[in-house]
Amino acid sequence: MTQTRTDALRLHDYELSGNCYKVRLLLHWLGLDYVRIPVDFHPGRAHRSADFRTRVNPRGQLPVLQDGELTLPDAQAILVYLASRYDPQGRWYPDDPATRGRITLWLATADDLTRTVSAARLHLAFGYPADLPACQQGGRAVLRLLDDQLAENACRGLPWLAADHPTIADIACFPYAALAGEAGIELLAFPALQAWISALRHQPGFLAMPGILDPAL
Ligand SMILES: N[C@@H](CCC(=O)N[C@@H](CS)C(=O)NCC(=O)O)C(=O)O
The missing domain is CATH 3.40.30.10 (Glutaredoxin)
Structure with a gap:
């Protein structure tokens, strides 16, 4: 409600x-x-x-x-x-069981990105203790899951993770995918992920952060 x-x-x-x-x-x-x-x-x-x-x-x-x-x-x-x-329209968290199931899967995956990509980034940027190669390897594995899902969805004409429009699943996974370079992870091997990052950045009213620029700038 x-x-x-x-x-x-x-x-x-x-x-x-x-x-x-x-x-x-x-x-x-x-x-x-x-x-x-x-x-x-x-x-x-x-x-x-x-x-x-x-x-x-x-x-x-x-x-x-x-x-x-x-x-x-x-x-x-x-x-x-x-x-x-x-969100009275229910666009960001649609009230549909299958969509909510998919969203929950990607919300959990967002935490996997925090444990891997974010940990590597915090180590490189602020010297937080971390096993850098293990975090980067783990991060690439999570990004591979995202890239594979996004590539499969794109084949069906669905450019987003859990629905035919962006939801909180996309928002949850977006930051540490887009900041992977700051974790020393190259995104060239993840083309569907790169296209999705670009698509989200080009959504009307996008808000930037340091390291994730507004495409209009
Ligand atoms: N599952 C939590 C993880 C939050 C998290 O790790 N936040 C970082 C900042 S991005 C933090 O506070 N780290 C400090 C720490 O764990 O020492 C979430 O998604 O909010």
Whole structure:
């Protein structure tokens, strides 16, 4: 059931985080105003502080959304919440069992990208500890799954992951696929993935982030 909002949405956010970015992207496409609460992820590691864990997220991770009494961590959980509550057309999270099943599969896959591509990127950009070759190899395996699915869908005239239009499945997987270069992963071997990244960037009203540019620029 969709509802209208009474309190300001608040997003605990870090500009360079792909997981935070996917939430900003959906908020933007839904036309929702929100208060951005910047967190000093690097170098301050404020998300790991006792204060942040106590007040905001015991997992010590970003993003976190607050909406009235609700405090919700996890980008995928937030995408489901926002689309369920604030998308009256049901475009981003269609109310159809097969589509929801496919979307859930790709929401889980988005977390696999966080564990691999994002971990390699955090290691290269900020020196976070990681087994870089293992993360890159794992990342390529997840990107291969995405590329194969997108190639199969494209043969059927469906350029998106879970429906005939973009859904939260596409938003969830998009950031770390598009940022793979910053994780030292070359995308030349993933042509369907590259075409999908380009298609999403060219959607009307696209919002950029550092490392994922607006195609109009
Ligand atoms: N499953 C979570 C993963 C969130 C996550 O790993 N966030 C990163 C920022 S992109 C983070 O806070 N990492 C800090 C850490 O785990 O130490 C989600 O999708 O939101």
